[in-house]
Amino acid sequence: MDYCSLFETFLRDVPSFAPSDEAAILLDAIAQPFRIARGGVVPLDGSADVLVYVAKGATKLIANASGGREQIVAFHFRGDLVSVPVDSWHSYALCGLSESEGLVFPAEEFLKRSDIDPSFHNVLLQRSLTALHRCRDKAVGLGRKSAEERLASFLVGLAERIGTRDGPPCTLDMPMSRRDIGDSLGLTIETISRQFSSLRNAGLIETEGRSRVILFDISQLSLRAGHI
């Protein structure tokens, strides 16, 4: 994808104004395109917070705790806008699960220029609130849930975001590895694997190869996830 179509995709996905608008021109001036391979890291200048638009592929937002421990804070897919802080207790990086492309904006500049268009500004606010609410639900899971509940939650949540809608059964092609799932749920790969086996034995899911999961009964899974 060349820069032009990247930026057009951005304007289509983060909706509410046409490419000719004044705000679009201003944003165009500060956009930095990127393209990363599976496992690659989105280049951040490291001096200021950034907003990253994911145009294609799938990414993970990683926080580094001390001692080499990693925590995946969120997964982001095509169309998502990710806020990546620089000056925080933990260092963050946005990393490709598959080959991915998109745009990097300096956050401060971006927000300043988006003032021009209130409805665009509203979209940003809405999205950051959605991210906040997702992060809170994640925090609840990390703080108060067993391994089984976490994995069930994870699968149900993923089904809502990227699953086939014509279920049941619902088929899920996960772009992330067992390690990624573990790093996201605060568990080890071994525990993830054991919980997959347990759900398989319970007849709730089936796995094909490394990345495909079939969910037979989402409501049952939701029950095991400890959702209210």
Added chain:
Amino acid sequence: MDYCSLFETFLRDVPSFAPSDEAAILLDAIAQPFRIARGGVVPLDGSADVLVYVAKGATKLIANASGGREQIVAFHFRGDLVSVPVDSWHSYALCGLSESEGLVFPAEEFLKRSDIDPSFHNVLLQRSLTALHRCRDKAVGLGRKSAEERLASFLVGLAERIGTRDGPPCTLDMPMSRRDIGDSLGLTIETISRQFSSLRNAGLIETEGRSRVILFDISQLSLRAGHI
């Protein structure tokens, strides 16, 4: 505090426009004042997301996981604006740590009306990003940290928000109980108590009564917190 002074405090704390502005009048029309005692719950209509402004006191945002387990997602103090979702996997409630007062706004209406003033809109966006970043750091702690690291993190974070600035030593008057701390860090009260004892024995902190903590060496605590 009567409604008028509540609303004036709101306009002062969530800055950028004077009480006479058009936006202020519009917001005035949808504000619902509340006053809760220690342990009381901010009344939410339950049909739509709300934004709560805390004018006085200290509050906790609680998520209910199934099985009676509670997870405190965030603490909020005077001057904070809290987004409380209604339709989520977990049910949320905003609860007083001490006698508290403030204003409740329907989120959708609030955001719609704040369009009028871009700089106000910017403040909202900035605040929700701050909340998101805090929530992420919390998620890292819940996912990847030991009990000692969590408590050290908690104390350092609290010191930044409500500690005396003239330290060291830094004195902390915590409005929350051991149970609250446990519910916030994903641990039991017993573990919290043991970790307090451990930090006391290490000479890093001193406790006076139930709510006062004195931090002798914040950098040392920060080290134990596993911050990068």
Added chain:
DNA sequence: CGTGCCGTTGAAGGTTCTCAACCGTGGTGG
């Protein structure tokens, strides 16, 4: 002065982690 809640400490138990071995798959090079 009694009662109740909050906090502390101890001992036993459980869930998850760590360490280790094994298997299947996909890619590479002889």
Added chain:
DNA sequence: CCACCACGGTTGAGAACCTTCAACGGCACG
């Protein structure tokens, strides 16, 4: 074409950390 290797995933056994259960102490409040 096949052997080999690297890597991701699975499974088992023991250890670590936190929880659970239980008892006790102290402060606040009626």
